[in-house]
Amino acid sequence: MSLVRVRIADYGVLRETGLLVTIGLGSCVGIALYDAVAKVGGLSHILLAESADFTNRDSPAKFADTAIPLLVGEMEKVGAKCGRMKAKIAGGSQLFNYNNGAESIGSRNIHAVKKALASAGIPLVASDLGGRLGRTMQFNVADGRVLITKVGQAPVEL
Amino acid sequence: MNCYLSESGVDLLREIGNIGIGNAVSSLSQLLNDQRINIRMPEVTVVSLGELPDQMESPEKVVAGIYVEVGGSIDLHMIFLLPLESARSITASVSGGLVRELDEMGLSAVMEVGNIVTAGYINAFAGLTGFKLIPKPPAVAVDLTEAILGSILAEVQAAEDFVILIKTGFETGESDIEGFLCMIPARDSFEIVYKKLLEGASDESGAG
Amino acid sequence: MPGILITDDTAFMRMTLKNILTKNGFDIAGEAADGNEAIEMYKSTRPDLVTMDITMPNLDGITAIKEIMKVDPSARIIVCSAMGQKALVIDALNAGARDFVVKPFQPDRIVDAVKKALTA
Numbered sequence: 509m510s511l512v513r514v515r516i517a518d519y520g521v522l523r524e525t526g527l528l529v530t531i532g533l534g535s536c537v538g539i540a541l542y543d544a545v546a547k548v549g550g551l552s553h554i555l556l557a558e559s560a561d562f563t564n565r566d567s568p569a570k571f572a573d574t575a576i577p578l579l580v581g582e583m584e585k586v587g588a589k590c591g592r593m594k595a596k597i598a599g600g601s602q603l604f605n606y607n608n609g610a611e612s613i614g615s616r617n618i619h620a621v622k623k624a625l626a627s628a629g630i631p632l633v634a635s636d637l638g639g640r641l642g643r644t645m646q647f648n649v650a651d652g653r654v655l656i657t658k659v660g661q662a663p664v665e666l
Numbered sequence: 667m668n669c670y671l672s673e674s675g676v677d678l679l680r681e682i683g684n685i686g687i688g689n690a691v692s693s694l695s696q697l698l699n700d701q702r703i704n705i706r707m708p709e710v711t712v713v714s715l716g717e718l719p720d721q722m723e724s725p726e727k728v729v730a731g732i733y734v735e736v737g738g739s740i741d742l743h744m745i746f747l748l749p750l751e752s753a754r755s756i757t758a759s760v761s762g763g764l765v766r767e768l769d770e771m772g773l774s775a776v777m778e779v780g781n782i783v784t785a786g787y788i789n790a791f792a793g794l795t796g797f798k799l800i801p802k803p804p805a806v807a808v809d810l811t812e813a814i815l816g817s818i819l820a821e822v823q824a825a826e827d828f829v830i831l832i833k834t835g836f837e838t839g840e841s842d843i844e845g846f847l848c849m850i851p852a853r854d855s856f857e858i859v860y861k862k863l864l865e866g867a868s869d870e871s872g873a874g
Numbered sequence: 875m876p877g878i879l880i881t882d883d884t885a886f887m888r889m890t891l892k893n894i895l896t897k898n899g900f901d902i903a904g905e906a907a908d909g910n911e912a913i914e915m916y917k918s919t920r921p922d923l924v925t926m927d928i929t930m931p932n933l934d935g936i937t938a939i940k941e942i943m944k945v946d947p948s949a950r951i952i953v954c955s956a957m958g959q960k961a962l963v964i965d966a967l968n969a970g971a972r973d974f975v976v977k978p979f980q981p982d983r984i985v986d987a988v989k990k991a992l993t994a
Contacts, residue, residue, distance in 0.1 A: 516719070517827070532725060532812025532813035532815075533816065534820070535816065535817045553816075555824065556823060561823075601817075603809050604806065604807045613820045617820065642813025642814070
């Protein structure tokens with residue numbers, strides 16, 4: 509079975525079988541899109557919320573608003589249809605002990621991902637978000653299950 | 667280009683890393699009752715954001731990470747990473763055995779050590795360049811290396827797709843304490859440093 | 875006797891300073907975690923001496939020194955910070971600090987600095 513590691517500001521797509529894995533989502537958000545009919549899965553690891561806030565947009569997988577259209581397009585290339593996709597997302601935590609009262613970067617990322625999913629018309633079916641711990645996400649493309657692990661905690665299935 | 671660094675640029679950053687870690691480790695040594703600490707050769711690399719965690723040996727390992735944002739004459743980021751065992755040993759040592767776990771007081775001790783060690787580094791850097799370098803209060807987290815580094819990149823809203831990483835490692839002989847101290851200069855900062863030090867080389871009265 | 879006001883953003887360093895100072899017979903007037911708290915506690919406790927960190931959230935130590943000196947021009951303040959850069963030491967002394975102890979320090983160094991500032 510193939511295993512594809514998805515790094516920060518990157519994405520991966522698999523068909524039929526295999527694991528898409530992203531290690532250590534802190535304030536980043538992992539977005540797993542699945543077309544159960546075509547058995548096509550895509551996983552994206554976004555770092556930042558909105559590409560409009562930056563002049564350098566060379567890397568669309570880095571931002572929530574550009575990563576989702578990119579991922580959808582790559583999945584469609586191998587037979588998926590956007591209308592059949594469902595989303596599971598995880599991450600957006602706050603690891604560092606800042607207490608400046610401002611909205612955390614993780615929370616901003618979560619909002620941007622939800623907004624981008626809504627504008628792509630993809631329903632969000634499960635999520636594990638926020639808190640103080642980092643997450644590792646394992647996305648099984650054969651059945652669409654997503655396993656979330658956190659340091660010192662029992663794994664959770666989405 | 668984003669990912670270009672000349673040979674003389676690498677040499678310069680390696681030298682800054684050397685002087686920085688030398689001073690940082692002498693502070694750490696004082697905190698650890700004058701234990702001998704060995705320094706590894708500084709490594710200077712230009713890496714994509716995605717590759718950054720892989721530079722720290724095992725990105726899946728749980729570590730204590732201290733992050734310090736530095737402003738003033740130039741902007742840069744300091745990251746101090748300690749394996750959990752090392753963080754506990756340091757905490758026990760600096761507290762005279764009073765604090766052994768990474769609870770609230772333990773994390774506070776780790777944060778203070780991170781504060782002192784990164785200050786040692788940037789004080790030496792300031793001395794070399796004549797810059798005034800002012801750190802913000804440190805932040806601490808215990809988690810996977812990749813989660814910590816990703817959070818720092820998100821926190822600083824990393825606009826570039828590549829960063830210059832100056833990585834320095836250290837280890838104690840007797841007590842198995844090890845760790846990394848890294849500096850990531852902000853995009854424009856490297857140019858300023860380069861100019862300043864080249865000017866300094868041709869004009870003795872340069873640094874103030 | 876009012877004693878010494880300890881200012882540092884990390885709880886561990888406040889604990890360490892408190893232990894050193896009480897062991898050497900000094901009273902602790904209070905503990906402040908940032909510059910704002912230091913100013914408020916200075917006004918309310920009127921301590922004999924203040925130990926002041928520089929890098930702190932909300933309000934940094936150098937600004938706090940200036941504010942305290944406005945409230946009480948005879949205030950005795952010693953800086954205890956890891957920021958040993960010449961430019962910052964000069965800033966702190968110009969603001970009104972009597973001494974500058976660079977972290978990491980030996981306990982004797984801080985005790986000597988406190989004694990000297992209290993008798994001056």
